[in-house]
Amino acid sequence: MKSDKKKELTRRDFMKKSAAGLAGAGLASLSMDALFQWDEALAAKVAPPPLKLEKNPVVKLLRWSGFVKSDEQIWTANTKKWEKATGGKVVTEYLSWEDVRSKAAMEASVGAGHDIVLGWFDDPHLYPDRLLDVTDVATYLGKKYGGWYPVCEMYGKDSKTKRWIALPIGSAGICPNYRVSWVREAGYEKVPDDIEGFIKCARALKAKGHPTGFALGHAVGDANTWTHWWLWSFGGKAVEADGKTIAINSKETLQALDSVRELYETMIPGVASWLDPHNNKAFLSGQISLTANGNSIFYASMKKFPEINKDLATMNFPVGPVGRPTELSLFSLAFIFKHTPVPNAAKHYLQFMFEKPQYGEWESGTWGYVTQTLKSYYDLPSWKKDPRITPYRECMGRMLWNGYEGPLGPASAAAMSEYVIVDMFADVCVGKKSPKSAVLAAERKLKRFYR
Amino acid sequence: MNHETTVTDEQTGLIGRSWQRTSLALQQRGVIGVLFTMPVGVILLLLLAYPFVLGIWLSFTDTIVGRTGKFIGLENYLYLIFDDVFLLTTFNTLLYTAVAVLLKLIFGFALAIVLNRDFKGKGLVRAIVLLPWIVPTALSTIVFWWLFDSQFSCFSWVLMKMGLISTPIDFLGNPNNARASVIAVNVWRGIPFFTIGLMAGLQTINQSLYEAADIDGAGPWVKFKSITLPVIMPLLAVITTFSIIWTFADFHLIWIMTRGGPANATHIYGTLSYQRAIPGGHLGEGAAISIFIFPILLVCVLLTARYLRRED
Numbered sequence: 001m002k003s004d005k006k007k008e009l010t011r012r013d014f015m016k017k018s019a020a021g022l023a024g025a026g027l028a029s030l031s032m033d034a035l036f037q038w039d040e041a042l043a044a045k046v047a048p049p050p051l052k053l054e055k056n057p058v059v060k061l062l063r064w065s066g067f068v069k070s071d072e073q074i075w076t077a078n079t080k081k082w083e084k085a086t087g088g089k090v091v092t093e094y095l096s097w098e099d100v101r102s103k104a105a106m107e108a109s110v111g112a113g114h115d116i117v118l119g120w121f122d123d124p125h126l127y128p129d130r131l132l133d134v135t136d137v138a139t140y141l142g143k144k145y146g147g148w149y150p151v152c153e154m155y156g157k158d159s160k161t162k163r164w165i166a167l168p169i170g171s172a173g174i175c176p177n178y179r180v181s182w183v184r185e186a187g188y189e190k191v192p193d194d195i196e197g198f199i200k201c202a203r204a205l206k207a208k209g210h211p212t213g214f215a216l217g218h219a220v221g222d223a224n225t226w227t228h229w230w231l232w233s234f235g236g237k238a239v240e241a242d243g244k245t246i247a248i249n250s251k252e253t254l255q256a257l258d259s260v261r262e263l264y265e266t267m268i269p270g271v272a273s274w275l276d277p278h279n280n281k282a283f284l285s286g287q288i289s290l291t292a293n294g295n296s297i298f299y300a301s302m303k304k305f306p307e308i309n310k311d312l313a314t315m316n317f318p319v320g321p322v323g324r325p326t327e328l329s330l331f332s333l334a335f336i337f338k339h340t341p342v343p344n345a346a347k348h349y350l351q352f353m354f355e356k357p358q359y360g361e362w363e364s365g366t367w368g369y370v371t372q373t374l375k376s377y378y379d380l381p382s383w384k385k386d387p388r389i390t391p392y393r394e395c396m397g398r399m400l401w402n403g404y405e406g407p408l409g410p411a412s413a414a415a416m417s418e419y420v421i422v423d424m425f426a427d428v429c430v431g432k433k434s435p436k437s438a439v440l441a442a443e444r445k446l447k448r449f450y451r
Numbered sequence: 452m453n454h455e456t457t458v459t460d461e462q463t464g465l466i467g468r469s470w471q472r473t474s475l476a477l478q479q480r481g482v483i484g485v486l487f488t489m490p491v492g493v494i495l496l497l498l499l500a501y502p503f504v505l506g507i508w509l510s511f512t513d514t515i516v517g518r519t520g521k522f523i524g525l526e527n528y529l530y531l532i533f534d535d536v537f538l539l540t541t542f543n544t545l546l547y548t549a550v551a552v553l554l555k556l557i558f559g560f561a562l563a564i565v566l567n568r569d570f571k572g573k574g575l576v577r578a579i580v581l582l583p584w585i586v587p588t589a590l591s592t593i594v595f596w597w598l599f600d601s602q603f604s605c606f607s608w609v610l611m612k613m614g615l616i617s618t619p620i621d622f623l624g625n626p627n628n629a630r631a632s633v634i635a636v637n638v639w640r641g642i643p644f645f646t647i648g649l650m651a652g653l654q655t656i657n658q659s660l661y662e663a664a665d666i667d668g669a670g671p672w673v674k675f676k677s678i679t680l681p682v683i684m685p686l687l688a689v690i691t692t693f694s695i696i697w698t699f700a701d702f703h704l705i706w707i708m709t710r711g712g713p714a715n716a717t718h719i720y721g722t723l724s725y726q727r728a729i730p731g732g733h734l735g736e737g738a739a740i741s742i743f744i745f746p747i748l749l750v751c752v753l754l755t756a757r758y759l760r761r762e763d
Binding site: 101102105106108109126127129130216217218219268269270271272273274275278281282285287410413414417418419423426427430432441444445448 | 515516517518530534535536600601602603618619621622623624625626629709710711712713714715726727729730731732733734
């Protein structure tokens, strides 16, 4: 009883701090230790929702192809475990990650197709009415595993009904990666963790013949993530919290754009054409000294480029003038369509995949490619397997959502798919537009989307 | 029971007369024609007309993926004609189509004339010329994507080895270079269509016309201008029209190579429409963009049809 009381207080404490964090300066400034104290013994007592499985259920799953080889292998093995335990069957279709959104959107429109989709970012907020309420599963998992990160609640809950419409499965965390020996050659022990120092270090690297490289083409992941980080780190944002007032035309945005030109000068020529694979190739071939990527760059170097792997270091994105982490990583969620004939089996399957034996194995086997959404998984031993993957576990706690500070929905999805922020940066960097005219162009687009 | 199943003489007569009438009707060209074309008509109606009309309807609505939209009249169109990205896309589409079709026509025609001559191994050469057309576009485009890579381009590598340049060419990062690159790939892929089509036309030209021209002392240019071109013109018009339609409505080449970048410099109607409708979720606006393709291509088709009628 006493123990339960203690737990209750801790959770309440957590809720208070989360709320304060959300309302105040940001989600990301909360330290992990302050957020919760997870008690494994108590977690075991949390009762799962009563889900009566349909007879011989066949669950059709659409998910993105793995970025690292072990992802699909472990996912399939875990799925087989569920099939064995329940007698159900899961038919999985893997699709290139950029194509999942369009296929899921069509299925939502016609009301037929897969039962579960592992989608991205604001997908569920495009068609919340078509999705099954998964509040029971989300609440159970949250209670059992130390709670969801605040940004996960933002992505997982419908902004109007406050019901869970998706289960945040993880983020392909994005962190800066650099070559240690070249950074030392440039006079630094490590890349500084503030924007000003970051630019100075990049300049020193370029001066030594080791340019940096950050994607500025229409790269869904690599371009969107670092440009949003840069914008937010100066205090710029696309829209106010009301989701109506466009806020991009601000002195903070102009500062961000003025400053990014300095970083662009340190980059290798051609970044304006870079799509998602380009920075990996350039880094692994030794052409650039500093970039930002998911841990696939570490994984690939470990498997195929041992010399580069020995010289590779990872860090979290530097903090800008705004004084707190402001990052964006690729965020993935699992959601179930209302048109599913097997709603309970679909929920049960996802719940099973989130349980520690499965999720922990998945995270460990992918070398941390998927950053945890449930707080207790922060302490999984797999995060300590290599110091270069440890920074990735911080990504979820340091992350904001696309379309910050407005709500998620069709407008935020359109703004990101139209590369409004990326193009604003690219226009300024390649010298096509002045910061002011690039901001005005972005403002016009945003006004249309948030009308 | 018995009287129910017995067919009377009167009934037999009625059936006979009705069959006669059906038989007579079936012998009329109009009726039988309609019957035979009905299956195709139904397929066209379902697979072409319905999506087309639906597309037009969507363009007048604010439909978002997963949500039914409401009628908003011309709002999508009015927004688009003042939208910088759309205007840039219109310019890109026209430039892409005009330059690519012109180059395909010139090179395709020239190649057709060369391959129409008799030489050793012409069968093999003709087969090789067809290759760019046969290889799936997605596959060949990925190869070109590598060839035009900003760091690993083998074109840049060769030029650097030859000492002609010192740094790799930024093929897809510079707006004009990117436009030139995607046009080059489209031309490479489309030349065989012109070559094979025109070669078929060249082979139908009566050789006695050239012999008569030879006797009159006509040179190659005069023979081309006065015999080859006039005879092949109707075929050339049809092939060019098809090429304009395909180039104008291209999608996967651009999407694979640049996603419309850098900074929208290579977006064409197909890619912008997809980007706004599917990843962006704004089906109504995406439909409106693709509807812009229609009147332009319709004018093109009508001009060709008018020309062909005049030729007849």
